Amino acid sequence: MFGKFKRFFAVAGVSTLLAACQIIPGGNTGPANTPAPEPTPSQSTLPQDEARHRVALLVPLTGTNAGVGQSIANATTMALLDTNADNLRITTYDTAKGAKTAADRAVADGNKLILGPLLGDNVPSVLAAAAPANVPLISFSNDVSVASSDVFVMGHIPEQSVARTVDYAMSQGSRRFAALTPKGEYGDRAAKALAKAVEARGGQMVASQSYDRGNSFIISAAKKLSAQGGFDTVLIADGARLSAIAAAQLKKAGDDLPHILGTELWSGEASIANAAALRGAWFSSVPDARYRRFVESYEARFGSKPYRIATLGYDSVLLTLRIARDWKPGRNFPVSRLKASDGFIGLDGIFRFGPDGVGERGMETRQIGNGTVSVVAPAPDKFKN
Template sequence: MFDNFKRFFAIAGLSTLLAACQIIPHGDTGPATTPVPETKPSESTLPQDESRHRVALLVPLSGNNAGVGQSIANATTMALLDTNAGNLRITTYDTAKGAKSAADRAITDGNRLILGPLLADNVPAVLAAAAPADIPLISFSNDASVASSDVFVMGHIPEQSVTRTVDYAMSQGSKRFAVLTPRGEYGRRAAKALEEAVAARGGQMVATQSYDRGNSLIISAAKKLTAQGGFDTVLIADGARLSAIGASALKEAGDTLPHILGTELWSGEASIANAEALRGAWFSAVPDARYRRFVDSYESRFGQQPYRIATLGYDSVLLTLRVAREWQPGQAFPTSRLMARDGFIGLDGVFRFGRDGVGERAMEVRQIGNGTVSVVAPAPERFTN
């Protein structure tokens, strides 16, 4: 059954991934001939498919986020071809030209499921069109605040990365925490997640400092944090470059060296391994092993590297195929199947949705070494509760 999958991936382990998704491909067992998702729908309402489920992909294909949207669209194409998914028809709609109009057109065209949108700001407009038609959204956003019984948030949620890292840090002896965050929504979310995770596990929040992003500004904030003192562990909620600068300032100013924690922003940043000030630091992210294989395959097909978020496009197709086993063509999408407690597995590891629509990810903990990044606590391979 999985000969077609192995033909593309030719990589150890991916047939296991697809088997774990319980995908049952439809159509013949010869070379995959599924057409790529249409970049625009037909001028009039598309005909109903008797044997294929109509699914809309809503992503930006123009404007500032066009590259990200196209990368996600390319990944959905790969997933269709790799699984020989003859039971799905995916049509892509450009949200950059208006999220509401894209959703209206998708619904008029007969789609019964929406993959997207990418941006949390677009969710209300898309939902306004989709909810009356009983069409759920599987959004690529990482903003849990837009999740609901009709909106399933599939993105990698930063708060979950922070919580996973705090769990590990406390198992290694961390007790008193401080946080260094950039001003803005991401910084606020990271700080709140740290405070909640520490309180829930019996630790202590000692100090907080925020800063406007910049080399000198993070150094100043780090020195103020050190002056407050009393902590043994500091979360720096920024990218690799500024985190390394902040960590260096913390270690230069203090009498004792605090343990440094990072967020999922460090994942995929090659420079992190050579940042001396971050040696020994911990951060959490979704497993990367399958992503590296995905990148190789993506490059061979499209001649460029994908955006990291492109895996969500691929995994959304795997997810749809899993649920499609109990989805009759022309009928409403069986939304309740998205909340299976055993979850789903994709390129980014296992995940599942809660009844609140928020996607829960299994994450691994990594440690920065001397030119290396190693996994010190693997991601769970399944959910046990």
């Protein structure tokens, strides 16, 4: 599989706030993609596949998140083409018109694996249709609360980003931490992740402030946090623009402290490189090197930029193809093979699923410079245990 996967790179050479499972990050600045046609029941239209696995892709193709869903669908098509896969039939179903309806149709059409849904809120509805038929889900959500023995969460987990960055910060001398987080689920998760990571590594949580999202609110919260003092490092769990505004309030001109930490939300945001207040800041995310090649290929094929989350669609196909080596068409999907300890590799680097169904990823830590973003702690190329 990896040999086939490398062919993608040759093709590629020629060719904001994520609130857990609810708000989808941007990144598509090109023209809107044309929605895929609505699938029809297989009883009359889909051929009988004796040599191919039927796999359902459940994403929104209409409504608010249609662009994201189409981007993921396009990425799955790319993966099939780049690997010359001829043993999978992937049929797309629109969850925006009803997640349960889409799942019912996917199961009735004989699909043995569901890639999706995109939103964690849709998982219960999809699972209600899939579980009785022994059809597992590989969800693109990052909501760990929906993970189970039948639901594998493939999204990038903010808690893992925070923990990785705290590791690096403490290796550089950070000991006393503070949190500046937006109100809501994402901010709550980031704050708890910071406190847990700091405590586990022998550091100390000194202060925290939450805020309603917006320029004036984050400035006010940053001033309050600064007045409390006593910390040498601050996590700002927001996108690049608001993080830069807050950092300017926390750091006096010429001062190196406090160290500023970000989350995976900064990944792919070009503006961070030129934000003077963020110089020296650290954040962790999945590796971006392969993503840049993916973008080139995607733009050549579809005429627009993909959403950052589209790589999950591509990697879910690579994952399925690896398992399909020993998976006979028509049989139930071998769920146990998703829990391989050595994991899988894709555009976003290495990943594997734990016993709880939550995806674990190898992340790199980056540092913001003067117009640059550099890797200061590379992502691992394999899991240690």
